[in-house]
Amino acid sequence: MITTTTQETVMIPDAVLEIAAAHQPDWSAPEELAAVRNELHGRPPLVDAHSCHALAGELEFVARGEAVVIQAGDCAELFSDSARHRVQAKASQLHHLCETAESAGVPTVRIGRFAGQFAKPRSCATEVLPDGTEIPVYRGDAVNGLNPTAEARRADPARLLTAYDLTATGLDALFMRQLLLSEGGSGISSMLAPTYISHEALLLDFEHALLRQDKARGGNYASSAHMVWIGERTRQLDHAHLAFAERITNPVGVKIGPNATPEELIAIVDRLATGHGRGRLSLIVRMGAEKIADRLPALVTALGTRAGQVTWLSDPMHGNTKKTTAGQKTRVVTDIEAEVGDFCRILREHRVHPGGLHLEVSPDPVTECVDTTAELTGALRLDRYESACDPRLNPDQAQRVVRHFTKLL
Ligand SMILES: O=C[C@H](O)[C@H](O)COP(=O)(O)O
Ligand SMILES: C=C(OP(=O)(O)O)C(=O)O
Ligand SMILES: [Mn+2]
Numbered sequence: 001m002i003t004t005t006t007q008e009t010v011m012i013p014d015a016v017l018e019i020a021a022a023h024q025p026d027w028s029a030p031e032e033l034a035a036v037r038n039e040l041h042g043r044p045p046l047v048d049a050h051s052c053h054a055l056a057g058e059l060e061f062v063a064r065g066e067a068v069v070i071q072a073g074d075c076a077e078l079f080s081d082s083a084r085h086r087v088q089a090k091a092s093q094l095h096h097l098c099e100t101a102e103s104a105g106v107p108t109v110r111i112g113r114f115a116g117q118f119a120k121p122r123s124c125a126t127e128v129l130p131d132g133t134e135i136p137v138y139r140g141d142a143v144n145g146l147n148p149t150a151e152a153r154r155a156d157p158a159r160l161l162t163a164y165d166l167t168a169t170g171l172d173a174l175f176m177r178q179l180l181l182s183e184g185g186s187g188i189s190s191m192l193a194p195t196y197i198s199h200e201a202l203l204l205d206f207e208h209a210l211l212r213q214d215k216a217r218g219g220n221y222a223s224s225a226h227m228v229w230i231g232e233r234t235r236q237l238d239h240a241h242l243a244f245a246e247r248i249t250n251p252v253g254v255k256i257g258p259n260a261t262p263e264e265l266i267a268i269v270d271r272l273a274t275g276h277g278r279g280r281l282s283l284i285v286r287m288g289a290e291k292i293a294d295r296l297p298a299l300v301t302a303l304g305t306r307a308g309q310v311t312w313l314s315d316p317m318h319g320n321t322k323k324t325t326a327g328q329k330t331r332v333v334t335d336i337e338a339e340v341g342d343f344c345r346i347l348r349e350h351r352v353h354p355g356g357l358h359l360e361v362s363p364d365p366v367t368e369c370v371d372t373t374a375e376l377t378g379a380l381r382l383d384r385y386e387s388a389c390d391p392r393l394n395p396d397q398a399q400r401v402v403r404h405f406t407k408l409l
Helices: 014-018 030-042 049-063 084-103 158-183 204-209 240-246 262-272 292-309 333-349 395-407
Strands: 068-073 108-113 126-128 134-136 195-200 211-213 220-222 227-230 252-256 281-285 311-314 354-360
Touching (some): 049 068, 049 108, 049 220, 068 311, 068 395, 084 158, 084 395, 108 354, 158 204, 204 211, 204 240, 240 252, 240 262, 252 262, 262 281, 281 292, 292 333, 311 333, 333 395, 354 395
Parallel strands (some): 068 108, 108 195, 195 227, 227 252, 252 281, 281 311, 311 354
Antiparallel strands (some): 126 134, 211 220
């Protein structure tokens, strides 16, 4: 048990860290990790509980069918891409995506997948270099470095402190952006809508060290972001990530892949949504264009009236990853649109509101995703490929997906 150092901090229930947790780094420096956890534990909260509840309040409108969420940003943020001006560029892109939806008359809730999206679950623990050397895989800048060397790939607990510092920088950047826009007196209320931040709550050492007391509601909240989500690879019912989500008062998301069972989904909704407001839980469906029509209807039916207690978001990225013949990961915009289309249709058929999009996007004109399947043939090389993990939509492609979604509402 870690001792408390300020009035704001809480005792960390070590028992939760002792439940099985998937995709945790092998920090291999326990004393260093303990010191970092202590240091984080004594730092101020990154976000306050009040703004987390404000987001939950906005998400209630979404659950009621009166607004939509646009949650968008990097797959894996790099520390080197997290300076103030870069966070502002990411926020501006999100703003433009929301404007597109709002110009169609749909109020939006804007949630960045940035200012803290620094950790990744991976398919394989190691990667083999062209010379045959096997090194640990990149797990996000909060864990190790992207550079393909054994030294860079060592899981370094000190990176958790940098993740904290850069999240604080990102929040300052968002605050400054808001201030400048309000002083500019644009008079356009949508310009002044708050930008909330979110990330996958993957690294339990980090998230636990940043638990803080929620004085308004009692219990604890995650002070690392306004909203956190639990990934498809860490949402096992008997594992630590869901137990963590259960004990925080923030809005939370859970990714729902094609193999989720009705029993799992019912348990997730019962554990995370029951007893909370309707804005508490977002189910982020990421089944892939080929599987969604086959898998989603049974899940919505099984939930019955519980389906209306939650917010439903479509992540049309993670079920649609393909590889080019040259071995680059990519996604096809028409697949993404097809999944969004089926998502909206299926939910509507069940009288449930399609509550929004969860997208991986870049504010730069990258060429990581392609527009059509036809482009995948031959020796295609995606030349502007800057993502540290998954392929992101460039600004034009992202706009196209949002327009497609809003037309279906
Ligand atoms: O972003 C999601 C996952 O971390 C990512 O898709 C895993 O990628 P990988 O299959 O290359 O490990
Ligand atoms: C890891 C991710 O996705 P999923 O959990 O849906 O695979 C992600 O959102 O980057
Ligand atoms: Mn991703």
